[in-house]
Amino acid sequence: MDVPASVSAAVQAAYSYCETVTGAQARNFAYGIRLLPADKRQAMSALYAFSRRVDDIGDGPLGDAEKRERLEGTREVLDRVRRGAVSEDDTDPVAVALADAAARFPIPLEGLDELIDGVLMDVRGETYETWDDLRVYCRCVAGAIGRLSLGVFGTQPGVPGVERAAEYADTLGLALQLTNILRDVREDAANGRVYLPADDLAKFGCSAGFHTATPPPGADFTGLVHFEVRRARALFAEGYRLLPMLDRRSGACVAAMAGIYRRLLDRIAADPEAVLRGRVSLPGHEKAYVAIRGLSGIDTRHISRQSLRGRA
Known part of the structure; x- marks a missing residue:
């Protein structure tokens, strides 16, 4: 090593x-x-x-x-x-x-204080009425990790918009955390936790929760998942603006980590009810493939072009 x-x-x-x-x-x-x-x-x-x-x-x-x-x-x-x-x-x-x-x-160590604050929110059993409420939690447990990581990665001098790098790192953390929340809805429900905003659950008739392998009667679970997927994709698109601001290997690291979660999000979007049947994940060979693409610069360049055009 x-x-x-x-x-x-x-x-x-x-x-x-x-x-x-x-x-x-x-x-x-x-x-x-x-x-x-x-x-x-x-x-x-x-x-x-x-x-x-x-x-x-x-x-x-x-x-x-x-x-x-x-x-x-x-x-x-x-x-x-x-x-x-x-x-x-x-x-x-x-x-x-x-x-x-x-x-x-x-490294902005106060980000680890935020992480502790976020986990304390879990201990208190907090729930979230709106996306703005959930966003506060996500910034603590994931956005902060993005900002901490940026302290290690550093940024390339002279890149346009580099002063917003911490904001983009934070947003990319939110995208990853929302993907986690969608993946784990049934597991979290079994542990007495609900993260998705109550407003969104009510909008799609899903307030009864996710304790079974099928959606609650009358619920539009697919509509709920697709709604949250669109939100996550918008966060990914914004957060990906960070990539041109990083050196090659740091950019490859971020592209690999985010790319794995983005593919996981796509898998959830293709079969929303799969998250109620079990844990949705990517096989190891697919994760390795994403990492290789990131190191080669393929995903980094592709993602950067997409984000600059405002698409996910």
């Missing part, structure tokens, strides 16, 4: 731990992350490992009070990183790797 020469053995061990977590648990993101050079790949793995820890607390079997306590514990780790209070011999490898990544790249 190519590693930066200036990384000590202790820090490299911490990064290796984070990369192991990423490879084992990041079903889609790992395909993009592996396209990056070593220093950026390691930094992204540190961000993922910390984010995974936060998500696992929110999704785990603990009671709500203990979840809140554990989440505040992750915020304390983040504060230690922010203060430069994490040494190489710290017993928490994620903290060690994140501290090194934050020293190497201009």
Whole structure:
């Protein structure tokens, strides 16, 4: 594995731990992350490992009070990183790797605070009346990840509109999260969670929820899914404007990650009720194909042309 020469053995061990977590648990993101050079790949793995820890607390079997306590514990780790209070011999490898990544790249660590805030919204069981309400949640748990990642990727100087790069990264995160929400509607319902806006559910007669393999009687579930797919595609089109602002390998990483989710969205659109029957996913060979296209620049150029023309 190519590693930066200036990384000590202790820090490299911490990064290796984070990369192991990423490879084992990041079903889609790992395909993009592996396209990056070593220093950026390691930094992204540190961000993922910390984010995974936060998500696992929110999704785990603990009671709500203990979840809140554990989440505040992750915020304390983040504060230690922010203060430069994490040494190489710290017993928490994620903290060690994140501290090194934050020293190497201009990572907006407040984005991880937003992630914690978003997971706390899950713990409280919040629901969302409108898309504007849901958008706030999506910005916390996904848009923030886009902005954090941009701190690692950096931008190409002199590119027109580059001052909006963080906005586009945020929007692309929203597109990915809305795709996740559509994919997981039945799984989330089984866990007592509803993310889709109540206004949208009522509009399509789906307020009864998604607890079975078929839509509720009288519901226009296909209409609901297609409505949300159009919203997600518009977010993808806007977020893809980020790609020309990145260097080749960072652009390939984003094109691969977003391309996998975009194909997943297309699969959901083609058979909306599939999300009620089971987890919709792409086979590994198709994910690898998307990653190769991203690295070759094929998807990056194609997506950039589409977004500039205002199409998804």
